[in-house]
Amino acid sequence: MEQWLELHKDKIEMFFIPPYSPELNPQEYVNQDFKTNIIGKKRAISKEQLKENIKGFIKKRKKDKPQLIKYLHRKHARYAT
Structure with a gap:
């Protein structure tokens, strides 16, 4: 590879990137929502x-402000707002 x-x-x-990050970012919340639903x-x-x-x-989420x-107001994702 090298x-x-x-x-x-x-x-x-x-x-x-670090192998582990204890804080989720907004994209990870979207992924979790997607996988669940x-x-x-x-x-x-x-x-x-x-x-x-x-x-x-995606269409449904775009309409659901x-x-x-x-996604952005969760404790660990507030930095993105």
Whole structure:
């Protein structure tokens, strides 16, 4: 891997992040919401159905301003507001 990275360093930039962060960011709350409400409740039986479920979730969340605000006002995500 290191050799490949060295050969392609002009095309890729590596960012090293800590292996563990005790604080969730807003994106992780969205992921949790998605997994709970789409993956857990509406199991897709095909790729096409999964795509439709994802599109429906995004469309629904875009219209739900109170839920979007909740993602940002959680204790560990307030820094993003």
